[in-house]
Amino acid sequence: MRTTRLLGSAELDASPVVANIAMNRGRRLASYSRELGLNLAGLLPGASWLDLCCGEGHALAEAAMLGADVTGVDLVGHFAVPPGKNVELVVAAVPGWRPARKFDLVTAVHGLHYVGDKLKFLADVAGWLTDHGRFAASFDVASVHTESRRKLLATLRSQGFVYDSRKKLISRTGPAAIELPYEYLGADDKAGPNYTGQPAVVSHYRVYVDCTNPDS
Ligand SMILES: C[S@@+](CC[C@H](N)C(=O)[O-])C[C@H]1O[C@@H](n2cnc3c(N)ncnc32)[C@H](O)[C@@H]1O
Numbered sequence: 632m633r634t635t636r637l638l639g640s641a642e643l644d645a646s647p648v649v650a651n652i653a654m655n656r657g658r659r660l661a662s663y664s665r666e667l668g669l670n671l672a673g674l675l676p677g678a679s680w681l682d683l684c685c686g687e688g689h690a691l692a693e694a695a696m697l698g699a700d701v702t703g704v705d706l707v708g709h710f711a712v713p714p715g716k717n718v719e720l721v722v723a724a725v726p727g728w729r730p731a732r733k734f735d736l737v738t739a740v741h742g743l744h745y746v747g748d749k750l751k752f753l754a755d756v757a758g759w760l761t762d763h764g765r766f767a768a769s770f771d772v773a774s775v776h777t778e779s780r781r782k783l784l785a786t787l788r789s790q791g792f793v794y795d796s797r798k799k800l801i802s803r804t805g806p807a808a809i810e811l812p813y814e815y816l817g818a819d820d821k822a823g824p825n826y827t828g829q830p831a832v833v834s835h836y837r838v839y840v841d842c843t844n845p846d847s
Pocket of ligand 1: 649650654655656657658659683684685686687704705706707723724725726739740741742745746747
């Protein structure tokens with residue numbers, strides 16, 4: 632039986648599963664629209680867009696040409712497009728990096744699979760949306776290890792997230808200040824391929840018990 636060794640953030644960021652050069656970082660805007668089930672070319676003109684785990688940034692550059700104000704964040708700086716007046720490109724890890732503004736659209740296309748603290752990522756993003764701002768990301772709940780995934784999904788739903796288990800998408804509309812009652816324990820980069828067929832990271836949590844609350 633395999634012994635699970637949980638990695639902290641520095642080890643995870645250097646893991647070959649996360650920082651490899653073979654993964655597809657080159658999706659265009661039409662591909663993003665298909666992946667997320669959104670008409671991005673219709674949504675983006677005049678809008679602000681934050682793309683987390685943005686890869687090479689092609690979709691962002693196309694959106695900027697349509698009149699969007701775009702920010703891309705990625706752990707590695709393999710950007711294939713230049714920054715510009717409406718194009719900000721940031722090399723940083725999420726969670727960790729924080730924006731100085733809110734966005735009409737926040738996305739992560741096949742990025743959360745490699746993130747350590749996925750629940751903090753989701754909670755952070757909820758605070759970065761404008762009043763009617765939308766969030767959509769590729770997400771497989773099987774990549775979260777905790778006592779009960781059913782209870783986790785119920786908690787996420789109670790906080791305004793929508794999870795589509797068939798399309799492996801998580802989304803929400805509108806901002807919220809969210810604290811999820813889960814303690815992050817670390818990430819397993821040896822869990823093997825996920826539904827995409829690529830090796831992915833499983834994030835481990837335990838339910839946070841508030842000792843000051845007799846009902847918890
Ligand atoms: C499969 S690629 C997808 C890139 C892009 N969204 C696309 O669809 O073309 C996943 C990206 O997530 C980035 N990534 C992984 N972990 C990250 C983290 N903790 N913070 C920011 N970016 C991360 C990787 O560097 C990689 O560029």
